[in-house]
Amino acid sequence: MTKKHSWKHRLHEIIYEADTKEGKLFDVVLLVAIIASILLVMLESVNSFDEKYHNYLNICEWIITILFSIEYILRVISIKKPLRYIFSFYGIIDLLSTIPKYLSFIFIGSHHLVALRALRLLRVFRILKLTRYxxxxxxxxxxxxxxxxxxxxxxxxxxxxxxxxxxxxxxxxxxxxxxxxxxxxxxxxxxxxxxxxxxxxxxxxxxxxxxxxxxxxxxxxxxxxxxxxxxxxxxxSSKDENNTQACPNCLKEKHKNNAKYCYNCGSVLNE
The missing domain is CATH 1.10.287.70 (Helix Hairpins)
Structure with missing residues (x-):
């Protein structure tokens, strides 16, 4: 295993899976950031609050937007076929929840669309490692x-x-x-x-x-x-247990606990 492959594999394991402490911590932090971002947008819509703390809210929102932009880039570079993620459901949601703040430079008020980040909360099942659910x-x-x-x-x-x-x-x-x-x-x-x-x-x-x-x-x-x-x-219906492991090639999740190969594309899960 080359050094380049090693860090990409490790990055993929942290970002896309929740079976390790680092992966679970990453997703929990991401979940908190998503909730915080949504709360910021909600508070910004309250005129009396926005007039008093507008600069603070704007700075916080830019910090979170930059963090999400970095996260999006890391997700793209950590997999073998980036286009699979970019055009996947979560990939499109992640992009749509990141660009509104940048669009606010062109279209006034478009930054309120960051409320789309609420859709990213769909990751909660994988984040909390609720395999039985x-x-x-x-x-x-x-x-x-x-x-x-x-x-x-x-x-x-x-x-x-x-x-x-x-x-x-x-x-x-x-x-x-x-x-x-x-x-x-x-x-x-x-x-x-x-x-x-x-x-x-x-x-x-x-x-x-x-x-x-x-x-x-x-x-x-x-x-x-x-x-x-x-x-x-x-x-x-069968009640086979699945885990949160994501295939580094096609991003399919919900593999069997002892699976060594991806059920969708056949790629090795643990390299």
Whole structure:
């Protein structure tokens, strides 16, 4: 292993992984910096606070922006194929959360877009090394994909029910009670069935109120059905443990604990 390869490999291990103390510390510091940056932008939007501490807030924001710029560059140079990171989801988010402050030289007010850094908090699962939750999120994703056909049929059934009930309520209540059209009545049925209940439309007749009561009770049963479908698929899913190790070649994460090669590109994980 050459010296050049050694420091790049070490840098990659610290920046992209959370299985070491240094890697976890790096990501925790990054998380704190992201939160601090978001708080600065929020405080800057308060006129009374900004008028008093504008220079201080601006200096702090520039310090954090420079740190994020350095971090972005380090992420690019620490991997074998930089374009994979640059055009990845996190790569685009990292870039978008860094450039707004620089754009403020050209477009006034654009620096407020640094609030996009909130999206970087998605790294929290890897940062805190919650491997069991990473595995759980994987299982949930697989279960939802397996359930999409059943859930689609269920949602189609719910839409039909709402159309039927909305039409019935339109005939019973009429325009005098706010049900001015079938689409508006269907809107009321959806709002009632989902137990949201904005209260902008309400049935006035005894029969309409009776049907509304049935819809409200039905709403609680409908909430439980998708949960049961997904839960059934989760029970069928595997529960293999994954770690936070990222492939230095393709940046894929969530490898098995004892994996030596990347499941995506076949590259060696531990060199």
């Amino acid at each position: 990473i595995g759980a999120s994987n299982t949930l994703l697989v279960a939802m994909r397996a359930s999409k056909a059943k859930i689609s049929v269920f949602l189609f059934f719910v839409v039909i029910i709402c159309i039927i009930l909305g039409t019935i309520m339109y005939m019973i209540e009429g325009a005098a009670n706010g049900f001015t059209s079938i689409p508006r009545s269907v809107y009321w049925a959806i709002v009632t069935l989902t137990t949201v209940g904005f209260g902008d439309i309400a049935p006035q007749t005894p029969l309409g109120q009776f049907i509304a009561s049935i819809i409200m009770i039905l709403g609680y049963a409908i909430i439980a059905i998708p949960t049961g479908i997904v839960s059934s698929e989760i029970a069928k």
